[in-house]
Amino acid sequence: MHQQFEEKIQSSGFSELTPIQKAVYEPLKDGRSIDALAPTGTGKTLAFTWPLLENVTPDDGEQLLVLAPSQELAMQTTHVMREWASTLGLKVLSLTGGANIKNQLDRLKKHPEVLVGTPGRVVELINNNKLKLGRLRTLVLDEADELLRDDTAKQVDEIWDAIDNSDVQVALFGATEVDEKIAAGVFDREFERIDQRDVPMPTKIEHEFWLTATDQRNKRLRQLAAQKKMQAMVFFNTTKQLKMTANFLAHEHIGMATLVRGDSSSTRERAMRSFKNGDAKFLLTTDVGARGLDIPDLPVVINFDLPRDGETYTHRSGRTGRMGKNGLVITFGNDHDARDLKRMVAVDIEVVKGRPRLLENDSAILRNSRAGGNNKPSSRPSSGKGKAATKVAQPKKNVTVKTDDSDKPSTSAKKAQSS
Structure with a gap:
């Protein structure tokens, strides 16, 4: 790991990396395309942030694109990546719908090395010839199962077509499995599966x-x-x-x-x-x-x-x-x-x-919860010794409940441990 990251991790009070953070580090650093699965709340954002930022070259244009299914997740991921990118002198830009597009266009002119966005806004910028991805090295799908569904999958496909480079590394992250046929159809490749869902954490x-x-x-x-x-x-x-x-x-x-x-x-x-x-x-x-x-x-x-x-x-x-x-x-x-x-x-x-x-x-x-507005994030627990790990809830297959679907969900280490 980059020395500046190691120093920042130690100063931030981390006691150890989570299983998913350990498992994906070398594959991502080596440029391999992976399908990474881990329970929610295990630090997946930092799992791809650390190795992928190390592969980015300062002042060499847009090299890393992270897609998220919602504005909230994109903004949250931007915050996390910006904190660590600044250590290496890298710029991170958020591209989400609902935000001021003029400001985004002005910042795009500075050619930030890292982009974090929602598919709809990224497609809009590509179609308007405001975003070029010719220098892109890595594409990350955060909550990949959500991004590769329905209309959002079509937008991801449009983005991939705009990249037009089969050598680009692709990393899929999530807590639930991606439809492998859809992923293979969009990206035309096989992914290295890294599944940490059954690795217990002290929780x-x-x-x-x-x-x-x-x-x-x-x-x-x-x-x-x-x-x-x-x-x-x-x-x-x-x-x-x-x-x-x-x-x-x-x-x-x-x-x-x-x-x-x-x-x-x-x-x-x-x-x-x-x-x-x-x-x-x-x-x-x-x-x-x-x-x-x-x-x-x-x-x-x-x-x-x-x-x-x-x-x-x-x-x-x-x-x-x-x-x-x-x-x-x-x-x-x-x-x-x-x-x-x-x-x-x-x-x-x-x-x-x-x-x-x-x-x-x-x-x-x-x-034992935070009091009032005291909302300071805490670091990863050291070992959890003496406490039995509780299995994270996993869905049983093919069980659904009929409800009013008038509002179906949209498809469009110390600080901020993202899922």
Whole structure:
């Protein structure tokens, strides 16, 4: 590893690299195309950041392009990569929809070595002859399974056609598998599979199902808001229900922020800042927020509605218990929903019929969480000795739940440990 990176890692308080960070370092440094899989919250962003930045030559044009499925993940990845790129004198530019395109064009004229963007904006710039990728050496797909679906896969294909260089290294990263036929069809190559999903990390995520009638779910949130140090991401299947709950919480004067598809980039940034600063108890979102977002020490994730499938449950759950921390995932629903959920995921789920432990102010989950706005990220745990590793929830295949799909998710080491 580059000496400056080693020094920065040591000064940042890292005790060791995570399994995925160790496993992909040499293959990426050697220029090999890989398909890397690891549980959410295991530091995948830094896993590709370190070796790929070392391969970039300063002042030699656009050499590394990272694609992300959402504006939030792209901005988060930009922040992480910019911090490490500055150590080597490299420039990183974010290219996302919803942001000021004129500013992006002005910065493109300086030929930043590293680009991080969403497929829609990158395609727009290519089609308008504002972005040339002739010098590109490496393409990364962060949350590759999401990027290689539906219309987004077509945009990725357009970007690949614009690169027009079969020697470009391609790295696929995610927590769930990519359709190999689609990946091979787009990139016309075989990938070296690096699968770290079964490598245990010292973590303990608890999974609870709270039997809660539909008309009592908002009241449950009100009860949770009264708990000290409470902060949670609350996931909804539809924007309609999200807005109804947001109105309820606003009427109750409970601090909350929302992430809704169609919001401007600045609105999304304000929402994330409010939540990360501790000004908001709850961050209400649909599955647009489930991919890759890193909120250090987030104690609780709440499924207001039963997730559509096991994969969705896995990605929602991955917002807590990151980098070896403890966390709690709560799902609201009835007996039928509880049975469906247990069929969806291969993880132990406690069905809570009485008063949940979390509604007691001495809850260990909240007691050990960040207080108020104290939101400083912590480093990777040293070894986890003495603690049993809990298996990360993995979806069971071919189990789905029918829901109102009026708002399907869009397809369009110390600081910031991204998924």
